[in-house]
Amino acid sequence: MSRTLIAGGRVIDPSQKLDRVTNLLIEDGRIAAYDVAPNGQDLTIDARGKIVAPGLIDMHVHLREPGREEDETIKTGTAAALAGGFTSIACMPNTEPPIDTQAQVEFVQHQAALAGHCNVYVVACVSKNREGKELAELGQLVQAGAVAFTDDGSPVYDAELMRRAFEYALMFDKPILNHAEVRELTSGGVMHEGLVSLLLGLSGMPAAAEDAMVSRDIVLAEATGGRIHIMHISSGGSVEVVRRAKRRAVRVTTEVCPHHFTLNDECLRSFDSNFKMSPPLRSASDVEACIAGLVDGTIDVICTDHAPHALEKKMQELDQAPFGIVGLETALGLVGTRLVQAGHLTWPQALEKMTINPARVLGIDKGTLAVGADADITIIDPDRRWTVDTSRFASKSSNSPFAGWVLTGRADTVIVGGKVKHQAERG
Amino acid sequence: MSTEVGEASTMSAAWTRRHLLGLEDLSAEELILILDTAASFKEATGGCKKKLPSLTGRTCANLFFEPSTRTRTSFSLAARRLGADTVDFSSSGSSLSKGETFIDTAKNIEAMGVDVVVVRHRTPGTPHLLAQNLACSVINAGDGPHEHPTQGLLDIMTVREQLGRIDGLTVALVGDIAHSRTARSNIWGLKKLGAHVIVCGPSTLVSPLWREVGVEVSHNLDAILPRCDVLNLLRIQFERQTTRPFPSVREYAHLYAMNRERLAKAKEDILILAPGPINRGVELTPEVADGPHSVILEQVTNGLAVRMAVLWLICGAL
Known part of the structure; x- marks a missing residue:
């Protein structure tokens, strides 16, 4: 059984009208529980100062x-x-x-x-x-x-x-x-x-x-x-x-x-x-x-x-x-x-x-952090200021009018089915 | 180099632009500099007939992606009158038909050692795109319905020459304003030099939004005619119209053609311009086109003078 704890983040889940700082436990690719204390999980993600969203x-x-x-x-x-x-x-x-x-x-x-x-x-x-x-x-x-x-x-x-x-x-x-x-x-x-x-x-x-x-x-x-x-x-x-x-x-x-x-x-x-x-x-x-x-x-x-x-x-x-x-x-x-x-x-x-x-x-079973739901989670750094650099896009194309724009807010960690699939570069 | 053009060269200190893409961006001072330089060239060349060595060793390329006879000829002749070499390129029979993009075509021509590219294209903004992608200078010779700066300048030069001023004049642009680059360049140039501009034509071709940039909008030529010092009769651009904006040419001519009857209601010394090519009988009748108020052929000569001035200023700023 694989267990991941997302600790200390502001969990915002509009599907449950939820908005509070709490620890969220993922077990075997699903949302397992809230308010769980760190206790020997396989992975703990420090989400302090960040938004934990569906x-x-x-x-x-x-x-x-x-x-x-x-x-x-x-x-x-x-x-x-x-x-x-x-x-x-x-x-x-x-x-x-x-x-x-x-x-x-x-x-x-x-x-x-x-x-x-x-x-x-x-x-x-x-x-x-x-x-x-x-x-x-x-x-x-x-x-x-x-x-x-x-x-x-x-x-x-x-x-x-x-x-x-x-x-x-x-x-x-x-x-x-x-x-x-x-x-x-x-x-x-x-x-x-x-x-x-x-x-x-x-x-x-x-x-x-x-x-x-x-x-x-x-x-x-x-x-x-x-x-x-x-x-x-x-x-x-x-x-x-x-x-x-x-x-x-x-x-x-x-x-x-x-x-x-x-x-x-x-x-x-x-x-x-x-x-x-x-x-x-x-x-x-x-x-x-x-x-x-x-x-x-x-x-x-x-x-x-x-x-x-x-x-x-x-x-x-x-x-x-x-x-x-x-x-x-x-x-x-x-x-x-x-x-x-x-x-x-x-x-x-x-x-x-x-x-x-x-x-x-x-009509899809997504977009929620309700207990039992698929552990698809986006951890957002709402204060992260970053500059759009189209040369670093993962997309094959770069046709963006926002090249060079400075934006606030970026995905920090992206979890699909309980697995970390993307981690933003630091800096 | 003659003294007159020598005077122009002292004025060119104020000219810093590498490209001429439109009149919207130019200041009144820059407009006057071009007009004064053009007047000097016209005089120094005996009415644009003699040659000067001002641009010897320079090369100008005409890139015409849209049919043109008079503008292309005028630019070529202007360049040659100043001793420059010219290259003519038109889209028919070129590699464009083989699928090459116009930027690649332009880069290839630039690589042959061209100082100035004169471009005409059916699409607004294409000269701007070339200016971003080429190291040489770009002159807009008409980008779709957007701008045709040298046409605007030659119209304004003609009015200034005939009436001695622009400030305070009432100038009506009549006809197909929607599809006219000449109208747009005239509007910006005339307004900056202090004229009152009226756009007049069918409501499907003359948008009320022009009022938002300080232009008077009219759909009734007879009503505005007595106030006008200058009429500029724009060609109906049948080739650019995707839907029929008026029921028939007959009805258009009835409402907007400048004819003898209308001329009788105008100011005695009204000046009549037409950027050509004209549809005789549609925008104006032959007796008006060939009559004493018409300065259509003066416009052609001034076109040469303006293009010499622009080429010279642009090359001086290279």
């Missing part, structure tokens, strides 16, 4: 494998997850080929097991070949282990298909995750439509393109009783649409990425393609609205939309460069700096959106 969950990650291994692999992506403090991630199916069959789901699970880093949950396609025409075999995909469905990268465009997806997924109690974008309004766009895009002469992607699709999705979810999870919300209008829907008890949840509560469209003045993502960096008032949505609970989840792209792809003209940035290794620092240190959220509030909330959206 292992962080990122429910929106692009691992790129199969098909685009030049950007990321399941091995490098899961290593990046650990380095960022994540013990579980959900990966998106817009690979080549897309993850729309049992065999594809099993391939990802197998590669993740071989890598042996963090837990990987597969989000599978809504439609066959991610073409938006007919439903993928959702039942078979659930049997293989898919936790949710999305055609991410693209919206499920056809309203009838979306309705059917909601209805059908109800049988399995799985959510549909939608990338909300009305494509006719964003065609050729590279950034948020507003004063900055006007001055730079860059084609815009108006917030209305997101708001209109969020509204449609909510109406369809309400009509069918289905579960909609709005991916990477970025506009104040969409936050308000979700807020009102929640008041009507529509089964809607949503997520926001650190870049959307940190950066705004002014960044594009640099013409740096590391500021190009979809949805785009929006106006300063949209950033405020996203933070307000986090504060009042409209936004349930903080995720990264980790979207690695090889350097040569990003080193192109702004209209040719692909959308997206890497996020796994900067998310926790940005949460610590932009949300907690800035006074918008407490650590328990922020961690709720990175642990139990995404676990509930995906």
Whole structure:
């Protein structure tokens, strides 16, 4: 029997409304007991001055494998997850080929097991070949282990298909995750439509393109009783649409990425393609609205939309460069700096959106430190100031706009199933 | 070197920029320095016709990733008038079609010993990206709808030459503001030199957000016309429009074309500019284009003068 004691840390577990300094015992890969005195355990981890949290969950990650291994692999992506403090991630199916069959789901699970880093949950396609025409075999995909469905990268465009997806997924109690974008309004766009895009002469992607699709999705979810999870919300209008829907008890949840509560469209003045993502960096008032949505609970989840792209792809003209940035290794620092240190959220509030909330959206037994749960634990040094150095990323790609930023808060020790999988460098 | 250009050389102490990427970043002093230098060159070369040895031994490369006749010719001629060697590169028939990235293409051309790269590209920010990646100087000759600084400068030079000042003038930019780099460069340059700028055109092509940077927005040419000292008629950029922003060319011409009837309602000494190429009958009718208020051909000559000045200042600052 292997026993590890995490001693003297501030244990924050939003799933149990727990926030106190205590010793936590792990036995055989599970949470065994609280308030245990040091007594000949195999390993004692000194967590004094640190936060002991349920292992962080990122429910929106692009691992790129199969098909685009030049950007990321399941091995490098899961290593990046650990380095960022994540013990579980959900990966998106817009690979080549897309993850729309049992065999594809099993391939990802197998590669993740071989890598042996963090837990990987597969989000599978809504439609066959991610073409938006007919439903993928959702039942078979659930049997293989898919936790949710999305055609991410693209919206499920056809309203009838979306309705059917909601209805059908109800049988399995799985959510549909939608990338909300009305494509006719964003065609050729590279950034948020507003004063900055006007001055730079860059084609815009108006917030209305997101708001209109969020509204449609909510109406369809309400009509069918289905579960909609709005991916990477970025506009104040969409936050308000979700807020009102929640008041009507529509089964809607949503997520926001650190870049959307940190950066705004002014960044594009640099013409740096590391500021190009979809949805785009929006106006300063949209950033405020996203933070307000986090504060009042409209936004349930903080995720990264980790979207690695090889350097040569990003080193192109702004209209040719692909959308997206890497996020796994900067998310926790940005949460610590932009949300907690800035006074918008407490650590328990922020961690709720990175642990139990995404676990509930995906319906997975994670995100808790309840006795008996898997011992997935992230020990966070909330005061650690560090400089983002993309050359030291575990990710295969370095397309981050945060290079050189000084952040506060970093994962110190990352434990998956009772085993220490990552230890931050000292200094 | 003539005395006039000698005077310009004493002024170049104030010029420190290695690149000219847009007019938004320039100060009024820098703008005036370019305009004065251009005027000196124009005079010293007898209206941009004679050659000077000011840039002998320098090489300028024209990198045009988008079709252009007059701007490319103007830059080439400006460089040659100053004794520089020129290299022309256009994307058709180059390695770009073989999949090489434009940065690699530019680096290859730079490696041939180029001092200045003049770049035109369909995408805003591409000259800025080149400036970050090349050791030589970069001049923006038009980056999508963003900026076209030498076009802005030649328009302003023409107005200044004809009317003697910029400060206090009311200048209307009419037409496809949304897709016009000429409009943006004019806006920044004119405002810094004290003009009142109006943007006028269909509401689908003229955003109300322009008001936020101190520009007057109008959709009614007839209403603003009596107040204007200068009209700059911008071409409708059909090739950049992804959706139809107005119902028909006929309707556009009805609302915005500068014709004899409208000219009668304008100030007597109104100046009419058009950056060309013009769609005759759409932005303006032939009798206006070829009439006494039009300075379209003066603009072309001043384009040479401005480009000589910019090349010379940039090379002096190398």
